[in-house]
Amino acid sequence: MSGSLTPMRPQPSEATFRVAVVGGGPSGFYAAEGLLRSALPIAVDMFDRLPTPFGLVRSGVAPDHPKLKQVAAVFDRIAHTPGFRYVGGVAIGEDVPLETLRASYHAVILATGAMVDRRMGVPGEGLAGSRSAGEFVGWYNGHPDYSHLRFDLSSERAVVVGHGNVALDVARILLKTADELRHTDIAEHALGALAESRIREVHVVGRRGPCETRFSPKELHEFSDLTSCEPALDEDDLAPHSFASPANAGPDTRAALGMLEAFARGPRTKPRRCVFRFHLDPIAIEGDGRVERAMFRRTRCGEGDAGAELVAIECGLLFSSIGRRSAPLAGAPYDEARGVHANIEGRVVAASAVVPGLYVCGWSKRGPEGTIGANRACSAGTVERVLADLASLAAPPLAAERLIAGAAPRSGSVVDYAAWKRIDAAEVERGRRAGKPREKFVTIGEMIDVGGRRADACCR
Amino acid sequence: MAYVVTDLCCGCRYTECVTVCPVECFHVDETMTYIDPDNCIDCGGCVPVCPVGAIQASYLLAPDKVSWIEINRARSAETPTIISKLPPLPTAEERRKALSA
Ligand SMILES: Cc1cc2nc3c(=O)[nH]c(=O)nc-3n(C[C@H](O)[C@H](O)[C@H](O)COP(=O)(O)OP(=O)(O)OC[C@H]3O[C@@H](n4cnc5c(N)ncnc54)[C@H](O)[C@@H]3O)c2cc1C
Ligand code: SF4
Ligand code: SF4
Numbered sequence: 001m002s003g004s005l006t007p008m009r010p011q012p013s014e015a016t017f018r019v020a021v022v023g024g025g026p027s028g029f030y031a032a033e034g035l036l037r038s039a040l041p042i043a044v045d046m047f048d049r050l051p052t053p054f055g056l057v058r059s060g061v062a063p064d065h066p067k068l069k070q071v072a073a074v075f076d077r078i079a080h081t082p083g084f085r086y087v088g089g090v091a092i093g094e095d096v097p098l099e100t101l102r103a104s105y106h107a108v109i110l111a112t113g114a115m116v117d118r119r120m121g122v123p124g125e126g127l128a129g130s131r132s133a134g135e136f137v138g139w140y141n142g143h144p145d146y147s148h149l150r151f152d153l154s155s156e157r158a159v160v161v162g163h164g165n166v167a168l169d170v171a172r173i174l175l176k177t178a179d180e181l182r183h184t185d186i187a188e189h190a191l192g193a194l195a196e197s198r199i200r201e202v203h204v205v206g207r208r209g210p211c212e213t214r215f216s217p218k219e220l221h222e223f224s225d226l227t228s229c230e231p232a233l234d235e236d237d238l239a240p241h242s243f244a245s246p247a248n249a250g251p252d253t254r255a256a257l258g259m260l261e262a263f264a265r266g267p268r269t270k271p272r273r274c275v276f277r278f279h280l281d282p283i284a285i286e287g288d289g290r291v292e293r294a295m296f297r298r299t300r301c302g303e304g305d306a307g308a309e310l311v312a313i314e315c316g317l318l319f320s321s322i323g324r325r326s327a328p329l330a331g332a333p334y335d336e337a338r339g340v341h342a343n344i345e346g347r348v349v350a351a352s353a354v355v356p357g358l359y360v361c362g363w364s365k366r367g368p369e370g371t372i373g374a375n376r377a378c379s380a381g382t383v384e385r386v387l388a389d390l391a392s393l394a395a396p397p398l399a400a401e402r403l404i405a406g407a408a409p410r411s412g413s414v415v416d417y418a419a420w421k422r423i424d425a426a427e428v429e430r431g432r433r434a435g436k437p438r439e440k441f442v443t444i445g446e447m448i449d450v451g452g453r454r455a456d457a458c459c460r
Numbered sequence: 461m462a463y464v465v466t467d468l469c470c471g472c473r474y475t476e477c478v479t480v481c482p483v484e485c486f487h488v489d490e491t492m493t494y495i496d497p498d499n500c501i502d503c504g505g506c507v508p509v510c511p512v513g514a515i516q517a518s519y520l521l522a523p524d525k526v527s528w529i530e531i532n533r534a535r536s537a538e539t540p541t542i543i544s545k546l547p548p549l550p551t552a553e554e555r556r557k558a559l560s561a
């Protein structure tokens with residue numbers, strides 16, 4: 001029974017359109033929902049390279065944001081819609097070529113997210129102690145690609161380059177006390193390491209000014225409420241009108257600016273600090289064998305002194321958090337400039353000609369922007385295109401059942417939704433004993449063991 | 461905490477907000493939308509997409525808007541959910557212009 005998967009539902013009838021969704025994150029689930037809600041007879045198989053579904057809701061969203069993770073209940077409901085099937089532990093492009101997948105379904109929707117961290121491209125980026133935010137986030141969230149990493153938390157100061165919400169997550173997790181994290185679903189190894197951390201100050205550094213950040217007010221607000229840490233600004237970075245709202249600013253921009261302005265005047269009484277730094281462009285990371293300082297050039301616009309002044313920040317750890325792009329997938333044209341699968345409004349295109357039956361949604365369609373729900377509108381748009389095209393698409397020459405049965409993933413097994421529910425229940429039970437909502441399994445081997453479908457159990 | 465639709469939405473009802481809510485917790489009546497505070501997961505995604513700035517986090521509400529917390533709770537219990545975009549009310553375009561002027 002190597003790699004076999006018992007169909008959870010009756011085989012779809014011949015009249016049914018078969019659609020494969022590649023990626024079990026929010027956009028993949030919202031695409032499946034749109035397809036299954038439509039009036040057409042459609043069966044959806046969702047593939048993910050991991051045994052566990054939910055993409056960045058599981059491995060990106062910070063452990064101290066439990067309320068957001070309740071969105072998983074919506075995905076769970078979608079997964080129980082008749083016609084839906086989950087095929088976890090199968091990486092398209094590695095375990096199964098995209099071409100074979102396309103030949104087994106009427107249509108394929110790529111929902112592969114943005115797994116690759118952008119690099120700053122400055123000298124010294126490869127030094128020990130220089131990391132990407134994505135590696136740290138994956139580590140504390142127990143993503144099996146990153147759970148083996150080690151971070152040296154023995155210095156007093158860390159630098160995070162980037163002014164988006166991911167940078168705020170990284171800074172907050174570094175600055176919270178172990179007691180503030182203990183009852184979250186943070187991975188056990190990360191909690192242990194962070195409890196020993198000597199980091200007392202994190203500088204969150206951006207190239208632009210306070211009115212040009214991508215911080216959401218909600219995430220900024222959390223810094224005024226931490227047990228042992230308070231937010232601060234550095235006066236040297238500010239100009240007289242740094243906090244003036246641009247004329248067309250929306251409510252979020254105004255709220256974020258107001259909070260940063262309040263941080264600048266806040267008290268200094270707690271032992272840890274998060275310092276928001278502005279108008280600093282990274283030019284090098286320096287140190288003897290490992291990170292000792294980060295070098296920036298001051299870029300204050302409109303002052304005539306841009307580029308004149310160099311600023312050094314001593315630190316033992318540096319994270320770049322300057323964006324992500326989609327991992328290219330063999331067989332899908334890639335848009336280098338945007339860092340996504342090349343597409344026009346969700347239809348994949350090669351040199352502006354539509355590739356029939358191939359679509360894209362979510363972060364791999366429009367880049368890493370917007371909240372979880374933005375993917376709902378995004379996937380709904382792609383599904384509209386699929387529904388419009390389906391009747392004209394050729395019937396697949398190959399059988400999806402054969403493809404699934406023959407998928408030989410790294411782990412030697414595939415995980416269906418019932419197996420994921422067993423993994424889920426086991427994680428929740430482990431968490432209950434530790435006073436946490438969940439204690440994740442952090443290796444694929446453990447997940448597959450618990451899912452109960454390990455085909456090569458004898459050779460462990 | 462939850463997010464709250466305020467009276468700026470009245471007579472406008474662009475339903476941009478509804479399309480980005482990950483948990484479908486918007487409700488609607490003839491004049492405006494409401495957020496069900498028990499289902500809202502505080503993602504904040506609906507705030508920037510509302511063309512008239514009608515939605516705000518409850519803790520950021522101006523004093524004269526605080527009463528909308530209770531109105532959202534009460535009206536969302538009495539009205540149907542809305543899961544996709546509605547055609548804007550006939551007065552919408554006018555309202556948007558008036559509010560952005
Ligand atoms: C650190 C971080 C924190 C965030 N915090 C928040 C927050 O607080 N609030 C909020 O609203 N949003 C947050 N987001 C944004 C949110 O997570 C994204 O909007 C959303 O996850 C994007 O959905 P997606 O489906 O496009 O991609 P993803 O969630 O990345 O899902 C992609 C899926 O595809 C799978 N996959 C990739 N390649 C393949 C392949 N070749 N074969 C099979 N499967 C594959 C991956 O394993 C993954 O499961 C955060 C994002 C990050 C990075
Ligand atoms: S987008 Fe704004 S104005 Fe439109 S319905 Fe939603 S809250 Fe009301
Ligand atoms: S904050 Fe998020 S969950 Fe709450 S109503 Fe707005 S979009 Fe929906």
